[in-house]
Amino acid sequence: MIPPSFQYHAPSSVDDAISILTQYGDEAKILAGGHSLLPMMKLRFAEPEHLVDINNIDSLKGIREENGMIVIGAMTSESALIASALLQEKCPLLPEAAKLIADPQVRNRGTIGGDIAHGDPGNDHPALMLALDARFTLVGPNGSREVEASDFFLGTFYTALEADEIMTEIRIAPQAANTGASYHKLKRKTGDFATAAAAVVIEMSGDTCQSARISLTNLAATAFRATEAEAVLVGQTISDELIKQAAAKVMEACDPAEDLRGDAEYKTHMGGEMTRRAIKDAIKRAGGN
Numbered sequence: 001m002i003p004p005s006f007q008y009h010a011p012s013s014v015d016d017a018i019s020i021l022t023q024y025g026d027e028a029k030i031l032a033g034g035h036s037l038l039p040m041m042k043l044r045f046a047e048p049e050h051l052v053d054i055n056n057i058d059s060l061k062g063i064r065e066e067n068g069m070i071v072i073g074a075m076t077s078e079s080a081l082i083a084s085a086l087l088q089e090k091c092p093l094l095p096e097a098a099k100l101i102a103d104p105q106v107r108n109r110g111t112i113g114g115d116i117a118h119g120d121p122g123n124d125h126p127a128l129m130l131a132l133d134a135r136f137t138l139v140g141p142n143g144s145r146e147v148e149a150s151d152f153f154l155g156t157f158y159t160a161l162e163a164d165e166i167m168t169e170i171r172i173a174p175q176a177a178n179t180g181a182s183y184h185k186l187k188r189k190t191g192d193f194a195t196a197a198a199a200v201v202i203e204m205s206g207d208t209c210q211s212a213r214i215s216l217t218n219l220a221a222t223a224f225r226a227t228e229a230e231a232v233l234v235g236q237t238i239s240d241e242l243i244k245q246a247a248a249k250v251m252e253a254c255d256p257a258e259d260l261r262g263d264a265e266y267k268t269h270m271g272g273e274m275t276r277r278a279i280k281d282a283i284k285r286a287g288g289n
């Protein structure tokens with residue numbers, strides 16, 4: 001299938017990209033890795049008249065540590081996340097989960113910023129960002145603003161980004177001591193999107209859970225945090241029964257759309273099961289029993 005025709009722009013700075021976005025408004029779209037946008041254009045779900053390719057803007061790529069935070073450029077590819085020694089040491093959840101995204105070809109071009117900005121509840125980074133309590137830097141004609149992941153995902157393919165804004169950076173705190181994280185993703189085959197997936201970050205003190213963040217992929221109109229499930233765990237001595245209760249709370253919060261990957265009942269059940277497995281792994285990694 002061939003997408004409708006468009007005018008192609010390839011700015012080499014964020015300022016130039018914003019000028020083009022400001023000039024063309026809703027008629028323009030940012031092109032990052034293209035692995036979500038181009039399929040949508042071929043299907044005519046998106047018909048931008050101007051594509052603003054931001055691949056030439058070097059300042060949007062790379063992973064560094066700054067003032068005690070991990071800073072990831074929005075144009076950093078999934079492959080670069082996987083290869084990052086800094087992430088493997090200080091935020092191992094991200095490279096581990098990035099390996100579960102699509103296939104090597106998609107991971108070589110697809111970017112973390114594009115995965116988040118697309119607002120697809122089936123993408124993996126949104127739930128990971130919620131579990132990691134990430135903050136996003138959005139830059140537009142009036143300067144830059146910081147948005148927390150919890151305020152960013154507003155609906156399916158609908159985020160806090162304005163048409164003339166670019167996500168430039170993602171900020172995440174390094175994993176704290178006595179903390180474990182895990183992402184469990186059920187997919188029909190290698191390279192597929194999640195049927196259901198759960199991201200869990202847990203801080204333990206012995207057998208007691210000090211804090212918990214649980215978020216879900218593809219189980220509602222957006223990725224979401226299951227706060228009632230988290231409350232079941234916090235301050236408690238962890239047992240199999242408690243983990244089962246937390247998974248039950250997750251299932252109560254799920255509202256998935258039926259599709260080729262399964263009906264709502266099946267996906268909800270798998271959401272509970274992925275949560276149960278991810279909690280167990282996270283606790284073990286945090287040094288709990």
Ligand SMILES: Cc1cc2nc3c(=O)[nH]c(=O)nc-3n(C[C@H](O)[C@H](O)[C@H](O)COP(=O)(O)OP(=O)(O)OC[C@H]3O[C@@H](n4cnc5c(N)ncnc54)[C@H](O)[C@@H]3O)c2cc1C
Nearest residue numbers: 030032033034035036037102110111114115117123124167
């Ligand atoms: C076969 C296949 C399997 C896949 N499987 C998975 C999977 O299992 N899990 C998963 O998470 N994803 C999966 N994807 C999607 C893939 O990860 C995409 O790369 C990702 O969703 C979008 O990132 P991108 O860099 O390609 O962005 P693009 O497709 O270029 O852009 C996506 C959207 O985000 C906007 N955008 C991009 N970057 C920015 C920015 N910096 N600031 C503001 N707006 C921006 C664009 O304008 C566009 O609207 C799959 C894709 C394919 C083709």
